[in-house]
Amino acid sequence: MQALYEEAILAFNVLGKKSFFLGQVGNGAKMKLVVNMIMGSMMNAFSEGLVLAGNSGLDPHTLLDVLDLGAIANPMFKLKGPTMIQSSYSPAFPLKHQQKDMRLALALGDENAVSMPVAAAANEVILFFHLL
Template sequence: MSNLGSSVLDATAAAGKLRVGFLGLGIMGSPMAQNLIKSGYQPSPQEVAAFCDVTFAMLADPESALDVSTGENGAASGLGPGKGYVDVSTVDGATSKLISARIKDTGALFLEAPVSGSKKPAEDGQLIFLTAGDKALYERVAPLLDIMGKSKFYLGEVGNGAAMKLVVNMIMGSMMASFSEGLLLSEKVGLDPSILVQVVSQGAISAPMYSLKGPSMIQSLYPTAFPLKHQQKDLRLALGLAETVSQPTPIAAAANELYKVAKSHGLSDQDFSAVIESLKSKLQHS
């Protein structure tokens, strides 16, 4: 099994005396767990799933999510009736359904709850939860989701939360690729790209991502909030989702190729805004 950080929290607040575990204390998981701790939940070094009433998992990819939940000594082996497992990882629907089936075989409840938001929203408790699965578990953990996020959506059956997250990240990845093209083109024709960021940020196509990422991108700096390798993974999964329903996604497919080029240039662990470097390399060789 993956050697991943974990935390156990005693919940005595609005959630009603729940013991809450958190598996996966990385860029996203750590600040999410910290927000629970700040609200009165104290960590304890215990076997997480067996000890806790509800266990959250925030893993990097479908393989890790499966391993931690259903692998040897996985969370499922510590679950049973009365317990709940909330997977906030970004995975494909098929993986989420596999995890759900294994969790429910134990008698526990399952909720998929991938989040929209990166490092800063996680630190600020401003994530958006896209949930699906057992409605009873959703209602049980709603106070916890409210601590870690600014909004939550219940989308029905398992797979819908995963699908919504992939669509959102597909759009985000394509937006960043297009933004990168614009920054480079403005500079190439003699404009000040920092002024472009201001213009874009005040118009109809304004998005917080542009004003947040633009200044550092102009300086070729990419402090990691959402690793590029994860953005490319989500684009790959979104393209696979589109394939299952024969939906054309030519823009996302083109963007995916740019992220793959960026990965080949050693930028996997940089922020996903480093995709602009893949366009610079194309320009340098044109």
């Protein structure tokens, strides 16, 4: 497997920012589920934070500035925040696919005896809005 990866590394480097050898076949899919699970959980907390800021008299734009200066600064908040504040929710990733990935990540957690209460709660929120 490693030898095949080494043969393809030049092509991978053209296609993306960085490539990783993750071992056996299927580990790339697992990594994608973990990343999407983290992103889904983060977006839930971020959405709640924007609403809490606004409803408690804080300027949500200032919240974005504060977040951008701290340890949790990330491109997703910077990209999505301003449009979310304006109630513009153009989809970049369909909710049904996010919920599927959350469900599959939770199943992966069960297979590996990893309790994920935050991801489970985020999945319930995503499922609720998907079913609306």
